[in-house]
Amino acid sequence: MAFRTFESPAQAAEYAASLDTRWPERTDIQAHLSAQLAPLDGQPAQVAELCAGAGALAARLLADYPHLRYTGFDVSAPLLALAQTRLAPYAERITWVETDLNQDGWPAQLPQPLDALVSLQSLHDLGDAEAVARIYRIAARQLAPGGRLVFADLLAPIPPDPSANPGRLSVARHLELLAAAGFADARCTLELGPFGCFNAQV
Incomplete structure (x- = not known):
């Protein structure tokens, strides 16, 4: 899979800023995803984010959960640099990892014990x-x-569109794959606009 690349930090910043304009639901979705982690409140929890981007979801989680320690994974160095600058006030609680999630090896860099894994609008890519x-x-x-x-992603379009990204799946397909992976309790907690939000517990 070819990931989005950026020729300059300014280009990465422009892309990151465009996301909330193109998908205004993202603000409410970030709040919803954060609320799904309420059982971790007050604990020194370890949370990792896949495809952290410029740190939009991380900013919400770090503000909402003062004891949380966060590890962000992304393939894009320019986006991680933006996130590092944006979240500088939380630097002591953050680890950044530049990696391609389609390659092997990155799971060894996940913090342990890992209390939650999160993602926002990324797995389909x-x-x-x-x-x-x-x-x-x-x-x-x-x-x-x-x-x-705990994650949110763009769902398969309705009616089906043969040209749509093949990683965009229906709610039912996400739940089927989560169950097959070993999650005993997997639920769609919210559908908003083109997004579905999920909470799956092992």
Whole structure:
């Protein structure tokens, strides 16, 4: 899968700024995803984000949960640089990892014990349904007992569009893949605009 690349920090910043304009639901979705982590409130929890981008979701989580320690993974150095600058006030609680999630090796860099794995509007860009399912299998293995995979992503369009990104899946397909990966309790917690939000517990 070819990931988005940026020729300059300014180009990366322009892209990051455009996301909330193109998808105004993102602000409400970030709040919803953060609320799904309420069981971790007050604990020194370890949370990792896949495809952290410029740190939009991280900013919300770090503000909402003062004891949370965060590790952000992304393939884009310019986006991670933006995130590092944006979240400088939280630097002591953050680790950044530049990596390609479609390659092997990155799970060894996940913090342990891992209480939650999160993602916002990104998993569909990893490839097709099998690429998404691979992430679910890794998550189920890496999360601590009772840990959660909490994420939002663009759903498959209705009616179906043959030209749509093959990683955009229906709610039913996401739940099927989560169950197959080993999540005992997987739910769609919100559908908003083109997005579906999910909370899956091992």
